[in-house]
Amino acid sequence: MVDHARARVTRAQTARDLREIGNWLSCLTKAANTTTPSRENEMDQPVHELPTAAWPPGLTRVPYWVYRDAEVARDEQSRIFEGAGWHYLCLEVDVPDTGDYRTTMIGAMPVVAARAEDGEIVAFENRCAHRGALICLEDGGKSKDFQCVYHAWRYDLRGNLTSVAFRRGVNGKGGMPDDFKLEGHGPRKLRTAVLCGLVFGTLAHDAPDIETYIGPEVMVRLRRVLHKKVEVIGRFTQQLPNNWKLYMENVRDTYHASLLHTFFTTFRITRLSQGGGVMVSENGVAHASTTLAAAKGPDDSYAGMRSDNQGFQLQDPSFMNAVPEFNDNINLQILSVFPGFILQQIHNALAIRQIVPRGVDSMDLHWTYLGFADDTPELRAMRLKQGNLAGPAGFVSMEDGAVGGFVQRGIAAADGEAAIVEMGGASAEGSETRATEASVRGFWKAWRAQMGV
């Protein structure tokens, strides 16, 4: 494990050095030459060297092997999911009282988040210190403490090991050695933070605090939506046939929304010609894109495009009825925090989406549909109907569910090639237009920083 990590660090450093000397073209040629033979002999070679050195300079090219390589996925687990990032765990309202808990995942790592006796929300790895079994088997619940089902080792609400069954043996025989100390064993504990009713956790106990991680600009956008107590109104999981990064890029891709999604364009929910913009935090970790309500009058900027289907009329447009509820004219706001948290506001349809990778070409997207606890029946009814826009069956979101798979299949033989991420230039800075891929470049800025590439 340590050797493996050291090898990767060395390779990453080499990559940085090479990047400064070499140029993209020569690197790409090298990548093509080195990856092809190793793929031919894949059965004989347990792990092939990634063409990390071939990472192009700047943020405008993304080599396709990054979505396909099992070693990259393992490094992401150690460096991002168990590394420097902050990760969404659950809602504060999921664990309102002492003993309430919820289980979740940070990448491959199972996690328990629980409300401790002193009111703090704590989190720890969902893994018994004894033989590694899951400590909690349910999605959530309420408990005085936790007991592993395998050999009845017990933990308090903070994940401290409190007892070992038959620790002293039976009739003076068996049992654990006298020098076995309970306090020396237990699942890894996370540092937690509660922000706008969201619970985040990280294994990086020395990482910057969550607000610094997200940055002040995007924090304003987060507070705008989550300004009072939320209520869960639905939970669904969408299994996507693509690498997790392709989904997060899609979320941050302000360029595609009105081109892929006919619904958005035809009904002027979001068009690039509408007001709005995108902001990206300094470190690339967080983004927020906004679309202002459409101006009255004709807009012919999408004339002739598939997504502007003026022949498409709704018989019952009532589900497009919306009320402004955030004291501004922002129709739509999509916000993300690297690596796996998304907050959606499309009209009054509010949802949290949590990304959980499940292998190089598969991921789960956990949807939590939200309302506010003080919703009027009328507003709640609107949210339920607007829910048709998002989720696995959403008029808009179903396409985001499919398009990542189209890329994953399209790049199956393209390890030596790279994607172009150059709309709006080369920087990862915010912009007053959404005809840019700045936020996608921000994603790669954060990814490369945490991965050390």
Next chain:
Amino acid sequence: MLLEIAALNGACASAVDSGRLEDWPEFFLDQCLYKVTTAENQEKGYQAGLIYADSKAMLVDRISALREANIYERQRYRHILGMPLIIASPDGTATAETSFIVVRTMRDGHMMVFAVGVYLDKLQRNDAGAWRYAERIVVCDSQRFDTLLAIPL
């Protein structure tokens, strides 16, 4: 009544499975509720659905969106329906539960058990005396959906 409702279920599933999607809303009353949810959401009392329509016109819109707006790969469903369990049948109405399995076949031939669950139906006769769904809550046993739910269940 049992056979009438079983026949309605069969006809509705046949419209979906054979691609006659435009016929599907006609099995519902003008004022109706169609919702796709999961057993867990149902147990917790969560109101939202993957699909949530409170009029036949919204069902018509969903089909026209699938036909004209949405991007998804060619696929077909095969519904296998259980025998309806009639829960109650007060004057002119009925409440029924019918189990279903939907196998989805993609354009490349890949097949999977896409959804398994139960229809919780409230039925009424329309003006012509034919049974129609006043409410159909599609309760899927699993909360996990593969890729996307385009064609209605």
